[in-house]
Amino acid sequence: MGVRGAVFLGLTLSILPGVLGGALVVMYPASQICALRGSSVLIPCTYNYPDNATVTERKWSKDITSNWDAPPYIYQSNGASLDSDYTGRVQYTEINKSCRFMLTGIKNNDSGSYYFRIKINMQPNAYSGVPGVSLNVVDQTLIVTVTSTGSDEIFLVDNVTLTCSTTSCSPNQTEFTWFKDGRPTYNTTSNTLSFNNVSYGLYGNYSCAPKDNTSIQSPQITLNVKYAPVNTSVSVSPSGEIVEGSSVTLTCSSNANPPVQNYTWFKTNGAAVWEKGSGQSFTITNISPGDSGQYYCEAQNSIGAQNSSVTLNVQYAPKSTSVSVSPSGEIVEGSSVTLTCSSNANPPVQNYTWFKTNGAAVWEKGSGQSFNITEVISGDSGQYYCEAQNSIGAQKSSVTLNVQYAPKDTSVSVSPSGEIVEGSSVTLTCSSNANPPEQNYTWFKTNGAAVLEKGSGQSFNITEISSGDSGQYYCEAQNKHGAHNSTAVSVTVAGKLNLALILAVSGTVLFLIIVAVVVVIAVNRRKPGPSGEKTNSGTQGVAEIFFENTAISQTLGGEKGPSAAAPDEDLNYAAIHFQAKTPVGNGSTKPEEDDPSVIYSAVKGQS
Structure with a gap:
């Protein structure tokens, strides 16, 4: 039976004459296919037949010249008369009138023309779709080519296509595995890999290989996507707490193509910005609390720039510790006083402790940021100090309370x-x-x-x-x-004269005692005894001495002695009485009558 073939827009059709609608049709999407030796290739094919017909046989043949029904076949739906060279290498798929098959483990002698032949119950003879599909097996190295919608350089948002091919053919009916930087990353059913709106993450080295035989991998080609710095970050070394007096290094990292050309460091304080230095690293030695704040680095290349920031929190022991007294001014006994401790520390002060000193002695008085003394007394005067402490260290500050009182x-x-x-x-x-x-x-x-x-x-x-x-x-x-x-x-x-009087009287009395003693001795020596001799016992005269001291401040009358003194004078009299004692029967003496020999002494005080 005669057959006509036609090609429409790359589609080859074989149509049974006389019946286009519901006709027996075989279609080959590609008439020319190339494949790499050792790879796999998909031979595409679809067919159609009248709705009231039934397919009785399907088969693929290669390089038919005259007898279309002559075996061997590379595929036969009944499994008869198969070419042993294709055993296990043909995978036929019958889905929705598809007649495609996959040929694996391609050999050089697999080159040739392949035809699909179909037989229906309404036709006595089988029908072959001509001119079939021509397979060209090549033994060449794969290469990857890059095409872009932009200029020669690839920038972000450009559309890029990578094509895996040889110098003589493009095996677009082969499934490929694509490698990025040596790692399998993508799988495609054709020899192209396309990216729309490329990103910086696509930058890298690419290669391709048949999916079922990655040993024939192409050389790598670089997808050189140009982009401004991205993923800029700042790291702090050493990590952890930053303590006053230590050294800190800030390091800026960024991903850019071309690489970052300039790193610049800045410090911010509200809206103010200060440039602090340049270079990928910035070091602060002997760091102080004033170095706390937000720092950022700017990474820049020829495409653009990006910033990244970090906050330094410098920790330090309490400083600028001070004590305030409330109420201010004079502290009066009986009032109440509050001492408040203030300190600058990072982390904040954790403990406040209050002490009172007295010379070398120290007493702990309490804890807490404030210390209250109610009904203060004078004994509360003295020096007080608070100790502010955090995890870094401690500092003290003192104040003197001067309690005033009536x-x-x-x-x-x-x-x-x-x-x-x-x-x-x-x-x-x-x-x-x-x-x-x-x-x-x-x-x-x-x-x-x-x-x-x-x-x-x-x-x-x-x-x-x-x-x-x-x-x-x-x-x-x-x-x-x-x-x-x-x-x-x-x-x-x-009285003013008492002391002088005592002295005068004492002297006078002493003088009179001496005189009296002398007189008594003299009298006793002259007096004879009864026989005209002196006697040694019972007949000797005995003298008694009496002292009188009379102070007269008014006119004296009715007394023996000198005349009374004038009213405005103070007179003191001393009298000495000498009395002879007569022996009595038992040898005692008896005082005689008043002896006229009384001596008076008057002492007049002079003012």
């Missing part, structure tokens, strides 16, 4: 101490405990219920003191917070 413990001392003699000088001194020190001292003398102000000043002097100065004295100590009175002290003035 005078207390006021007392009066008298100088000279002892008896106060009329005419002498006396100094009264007022002492008191007060803060601030006493500003005013006032002296008072009491006389019954009457109080007389006598003077001011810490000391009160009385010169030429007289008996009229005797009495109760007290002082009032006063400062701006109040006043306090001392306990009254008694001032008693003795």
Whole structure:
């Protein structure tokens, strides 16, 4: 039976004459196919037949010249008369009138023309689709070529196609595996790999190989995508906490093609930006809290630039520690005071501890940022300090509390101490405990219920003191917070002549005793005994001496002795009585009557 063939837009059709609609048709999408030796190739094919017909036989033949039904066949639907050279290498697929087959393990002698032959029940003879498909087996090295919608250079957003081929053919009916940087990355059913809107991640080295035989891999070709820096980042070394005084290195990393040409470092503070240095690394030695903040590097190449930032948090022990007192101003006894400790630290202060010192002694007083003293007393005065502590270290700060109070413990001392003699000088001194020190001292003398102000000043002097100065004295100590009175002290003035009188009388008495002794001795020597001789026992005269001391301050009358003194004079008399004693029966003596020999001595004091 005669057959006509036609090609439409690369599609080869073989049509049974006379019946196009519902006709017996074989179609070959590609009439010329090339394949690599050792690879696989897909021979595409579809067919059609009348709706009321039934397919009774399908088979593929190679290089038919005259007898279309002569075996051997490379494929036969009934499995008969197969060419042993194709056993196990033909994979036929019957899906939706598809007549394609895959030929694997391609050999050089597989080159030739392949025809699909179909037989239906309505036709007595089988039908072959001509001119079939021509397979060209090549034994050449694969190469990858790159085409781009842009210029010669490939930039982001360009469309790129990679083609795997040989110098003589393009095996587009072969499945390929594509390698990127030596690793299998993509699989395609054809020899092309396309990318739309390429990204920087596609940069790399590419190669291709038949999927079922990757040993015949092409040389690598570089997909050189040009892009500005991306994935810019900053690393900090050493990692972990950054402590004041240490050294820190910031390193900038970025992915760019062409590679980054310039790295520039900046530090920001709000809207302000300072350039700090250049180079891929930036080192800060002996870092301080002032170095804390946000840093960023700018990576730049000929295509563009990108920034990346990092924040440095420099940790340090407490510093600038200080103590404030509230309320400010004077601290008055009885009020309440709050001490507050402030410190600059990173991490923040974890513990505040309060201490009070007294010379070398130290007492812990409490903890917490604030320390309260309610109803403060004078004993609370002194130096206080707080210790601020975090995980890095500690620092102390002190303040002195000066508690002010009204005078207390006021007392009066008298100088000279002892008896106060009329005419002498006396100094009264007022002492008191007060803060601030006493500003005013006032002296008072009491006389019954009457109080007389006598003077001011810490000391009160009385010169030429007289008996009229005797009495109760007290002082009032006063400062701006109040006043306090001392306990009254008694001032008693003795007579002015008493001491002189005692001395005069003592001397006179001593003199008279001596005279009396002499007189007695003389009298006894002249007196004879009963027989005209002196006796040694019972007859000797005995003299008794009596002393009298009488102070007369008014006119004297009715007494023996000198005439009375004038009213304004003080007279003191001393009298010595000599009495002879007569022996009695038992040898004792008896005083005689008053002897007229009484000696009087008058002493007159001179003022």
